[in-house]
Structures are given as structure tokens and as C-alpha cells.
Amino acid sequence: MSTSRTRTRSTPAPPATGGSTPTDAPRISVIGTGYLGATHAAAMAALGFDVIGYDTDQNKVDALSLGKVPFYEPGLDTLLTEQVESGRLRFTSDVREAVADADVHFVCVGTPQQSTSHAANLSYVEAAFTAILQNATRDALIVGKSTVPVGTAANLRTLIPSHLPEGLKAELVWNPEFLREGKAVDDTLHPDRIVIGGASAHAEALLRTVYATPISEGTPVVTCDLPTAELVKVSANAFLATKISFINAIAGVCEAAGADVTVLADALGHDVRIGRQFLNAGLGFGGGCLPKDIRALMHRASELGAHPAARLLQQVDEINMGQRERVIALATEACGGSVLNRRIGVLGAAFKPDTDDVRDSPALNVAAALHLRGAQVTVYDPQASDTARRTFPTLGYAASVEEAVQGSDVVLLLTEWPQLVDSDPAALAALTPTARVIDARGKLDPTTWRAAGWEFRGLGRPAA
Missing domain, CATH: 3.40.50.720 (NAD(P)-binding Rossmann-like Domain)
Structure with missing residues (x-):
């Protein structure tokens, strides 16, 4: 059963766009820097975290590293520039560099329609998940944000034992995105709900740390199983x-x-x-x-x-x-x-x-x-x-x-x-x-x- 945990709305706390990040704060990687990933990476940095974004497209990485958004999204260019200049946000095309020092990995790659059917093409999600496992140097919380068919996360979990280096632990949870193009920055910094699917107590606590600022503003948190979390975005x-x-x-x-x-x-x-x-x-x-x-x-x-x-x-x-x-x-x-x-x-x-x-x-x-x-x-x-x-x-x-x-x-x-x-x-x-x-x-x-x-x-x- 899913449960909704709603905080009473208080005076909104501003994003942590200045000052130093707490030494025990999780370090974040964002895999995929398209509309979703670039916005999520910049927003996480604005909330005070050290963030590294990864993409296979070197031209995109170069542009983002200079604070240039390769697409039009109101407000994102300013936010991105501020966070790159602050030192909290950087980008790379080296997946080992992106994964090695991060504690929480957000998977933000695309799931386009297959060329031969209506089914979603999950190759980018599977490649991102596998790359995180293979390059991990510490225990990892992998957070799926991509929109996927129900059942995808359960299948991905079966890959953990065969790809994760010996001695490490990894957990996969699903945290769907609800961004609207044209309003993506505000939707990320001030979401109308946060859905966390399939998380252990430790993983939920870690994600509540990541989303502490919007939660303090009164954003409801819905915890549920993996299938429910996967179905929320597509059902909406x-x-x-x-x-x-x-x-x-x-x-x-x-x-x-x-x-x-x-x-x-x-x-x-x-x-x-x-x-x-x-x-x-x-x-x-x-x-x-x-x-x-x-x-x-x-x-x-x-x-x-x-x-x-x-x-x-x-x-x-x-x-x-x-x-x-x-x-x-x-x-x-x-x-x-x-x-x-x-x-x-x-x-x-x-x-x-x-x-x-x-x-x-x-x-x-x-x-x-x-x-x-x-x-x-x-x-x-x-x-x-x-x-x-x-x-x-x-x-x-x-x-x-x-x-x-x-x-x-x-x-x-x-x-x-x-x-x-x-x-x-x-x-x-x-x-x-x-x-x-x-x-x-x-x-x-x-x-x-x-x-x-x-x-x-x-x-x-x-x-x-």
C-alpha cells in the first residue's frame, strides 16, 4: 500500500544557493543531461549539493560546463551559470569520473518510443544503470527518474549482483519526474509532490535529505512500491x-x-x-x-x-x-x-x-x-x-x-x-x-x- 505523508506548509525556505555544503551531505551524480537531467542537476546544486552531470555528448558537456543551455527553458540559463560558477556543479563525459565519488545517482536519460512499435526504448536506461554499477567505488543509491513502463525497475534490480563490484551495496528506487517544459526550474525546486518508490528506510531517509528544502516548504511525500511509482507519471x-x-x-x-x-x-x-x-x-x-x-x-x-x-x-x-x-x-x-x-x-x-x-x-x-x-x-x-x-x-x-x-x-x-x-x-x-x-x-x-x-x-x- 502507498502512503501519503504531507507536511504542513510553512514559510518557504530559499534554495541553498550560497554558503558551503555540509561535509556529510550526499554527493550527487546526474546521468543524462537533456531537458530533465540538466534542470535536475542545476536544481540539486542550487539546493546546496555537490553535483556532477554526465552525458555521452561531448558538445553538450562542453556547453553546459560553460553555463550554456543547449535548449530553451526559461530561467535555466541563469540557474545553471550561477551553479557552475559556484563550483558546486560540473559536467563530464567520463562516466567513471561521474560515478566514482557520488553517493546518489539520478538516472535522467530518455525513453523514446521504439521505431518498430509503441513500446518504450529502454536501452538508455539499462546502459545508464549498468554503467553506474560497473563504475561504483562505494555503496550506491540509484534513483530512477526516467519515465519507464511498469516492471522496469524490478528487472533492473536483477542486474545488480552481476555488475556491482564485490563488497559494495547498491539499491535502486524510483522517483518519477513531473516537470513541465517552460516551468521546469520551478517544478524542480518547488515540486507539487515527491514520489519515492521501493525504498528501504535508509534510502528514504537519504532522499528526504536531498529534498529537505521542498519538504520544509510543505511538498507532500508519497512513499509506495516500485510498480506504483513507475505508474504515477504515465498515469498523470x-x-x-x-x-x-x-x-x-x-x-x-x-x-x-x-x-x-x-x-x-x-x-x-x-x-x-x-x-x-x-x-x-x-x-x-x-x-x-x-x-x-x-x-x-x-x-x-x-x-x-x-x-x-x-x-x-x-x-x-x-x-x-x-x-x-x-x-x-x-x-x-x-x-x-x-x-x-x-x-x-x-x-x-x-x-x-x-x-x-x-x-x-x-x-x-x-x-x-x-x-x-x-x-x-x-x-x-x-x-x-x-x-x-x-x-x-x-x-x-x-x-x-x-x-x-x-x-x-x-x-x-x-x-x-x-x-x-x-x-x-x-x-x-x-x-x-x-x-x-x-x-x-x-x-x-x-x-x-x-x-x-x-x-x-x-x-x-x-x-x-
Whole structure:
């Protein structure tokens, strides 16, 4: 059984960003320095620990060692620079150096979808776990943070006797991450919960030392078995994905009935059992987590014989992907039945605001699909243009909203960056002879845009 241990919230204690680390404080290694690992390493250093981050990518290690974040995450560059300069945080591509002097090892590597199925690719997790065991010089607490299928940790534990040097002890526990891209720093320093799975009394006490500052602020600690801990993150993502797909399915009903899904969602959100978050109808979810996590859970549920869960997640995935086709159909309709040689201005490339991440981005997927149908697509994104260009170099890229809109046959709002949502519709209307806009995120005010001369369409909203 899992138990929740909640501390009464007190006056928040600031991160230990100054002063010396206690001599008995655990030394920390972070294996993998992508979105999760780089943020976790910097945050652990900010909490006062000596931290070393390891990655196989020497270019990434070199950049991080100079305090440079190789991706966009608000606030992380400042935090990283402060901790590198303090001497508490360093990076290496030598796994022996990373592991040898650390007491607690956080595994933060990726678990991408396999190329041949919906299952998660666990090769990076297995390699990280094995490398820690083989290079350990002292007893080790290995903490899995990567999102894995249930049962992974139990399988990894079987590797300990054959890989750990004689005379040493190692314990594997699971401590899932709940970071939101764009808010990762705050989510790490001030998490809304800390889950510890499969820990002995000693391991739990050690992790409570690591997380002492957020615990003192009132962050609840949930202790449980390994399978429960592994399922928490994927279940949370599956629930959010289901909520998004639900409102998108209802958006289709609204379009057919002439109703407004945005007003409907506002009304639903007043119900405390439902809430307003993740009830924005639109282009749907993407990124490096939700799509691959619900597919991995779908696959694992089928393996375990939990077929109702697998069928539900299949529908969630299909509804979500269908929204991309719906936006493509609206753009084609706006262009008179064909986008061939039509100019389309696309506002947004990242899968959501406050990130430059374009992994499985619905926005970039729609832009690329229209390009493949013969459209002249010009994309503008405040942060993700460079990462988008590396993924789809054949698309056109603009340096401003105005350049993307100039001379367009139709404009698509595909990522709800505030600076895109707050664009002046009257000024933009003067840049195109055919002012047509498709709001694929439900963030524009139809009345304002129509008054400025735009032909407005939105998902789940009345056509006029």
C-alpha cells in the first residue's frame, strides 16, 4: 500500500544557493543531461549539493560546463551559470569520473518510443544503470527518474549482483519526474509532490535529505512500491491527454451544432470536480512526453492484459492526431479546395509556448503536411525557428509575425505564444489581400478579428 505523508506548509525556505555544503551531505551524480537531467542537476546544486552531470555528448558537456543551455527553458540559463560558477556543479563525459565519488545517482536519460512499435526504448536506461554499477567505488543509491513502463525497475534490480563490484551495496528506487517544459526550474525546486518508490528506510531517509528544502516548504511525500511509482507519471500524462482529447471530441460536436466550445469549457471548468486546466480545445498535445508515454502505457497495458485501458488510450491518441487533419482540412477549405502554390503563414512551431522543443509538435506537423501538399509555408516562432529548421529545412522561416503573414492566403495560429495571440489584427490585415485566419488553439477573440476584417475559423467555434 502507498502512503501519503504531507507536511504542513510553512514559510518557504530559499534554495541553498550560497554558503558551503555540509561535509556529510550526499554527493550527487546526474546521468543524462537533456531537458530533465540538466534542470535536475542545476536544481540539486542550487539546493546546496555537490553535483556532477554526465552525458555521452561531448558538445553538450562542453556547453553546459560553460553555463550554456543547449535548449530553451526559461530561467535555466541563469540557474545553471550561477551553479557552475559556484563550483558546486560540473559536467563530464567520463562516466567513471561521474560515478566514482557520488553517493546518489539520478538516472535522467530518455525513453523514446521504439521505431518498430509503441513500446518504450529502454536501452538508455539499462546502459545508464549498468554503467553506474560497473563504475561504483562505494555503496550506491540509484534513483530512477526516467519515465519507464511498469516492471522496469524490478528487472533492473536483477542486474545488480552481476555488475556491482564485490563488497559494495547498491539499491535502486524510483522517483518519477513531473516537470513541465517552460516551468521546469520551478517544478524542480518547488515540486507539487515527491514520489519515492521501493525504498528501504535508509534510502528514504537519504532522499528526504536531498529534498529537505521542498519538504520544509510543505511538498507532500508519497512513499509506495516500485510498480506504483513507475505508474504515477504515465498515469498523470494519460489523464491529461484524455482530458485534452475529450474536449477536442466535444469540439467536433460543437462545430456540428453551431455551439462554442470555448464558452462550454469555461462553464465546465467552474465545476470543481473538473477544473478548467487542459480543457482548451484545439490542435492537441505533442512534445517529447505525452504522445510517447500514452503509447508506451497502451503497449504495456496490452501486455499485462489490461485491455480496457489500452482501448481507451488508443481512442485518446486517435482523437488527438485527428485534430491535425482537421486543421489541414480547414486550411485547404480556406484556400478553395487546394493549397497548391498557395501562401500559408504559420504562427508557431514549438509544441507549446515557452519552449523551443519541436518533438512531435502538432504545429510543425501541420506546417510540413501543408508543404508536402504544395503550399508555400512560412513559419514564425519566437524561440523554436532554429530547432524547427533543423527538423524541416525545406519550410520557409520568417523573422517576425508580419513577415509570416505578408501576402498570405491564410494564416494559422498553431502555438499559443502570448506575443502571437496578442498580435494586432488590424495591422496584420493590411499585410494580406485575403485576410483569413484559422485559430487552432482557441486563443483569439473572433469578434475582434472579424471586426478587423478577418475571415475567422476556429476549432469547435461557430463559423460566423
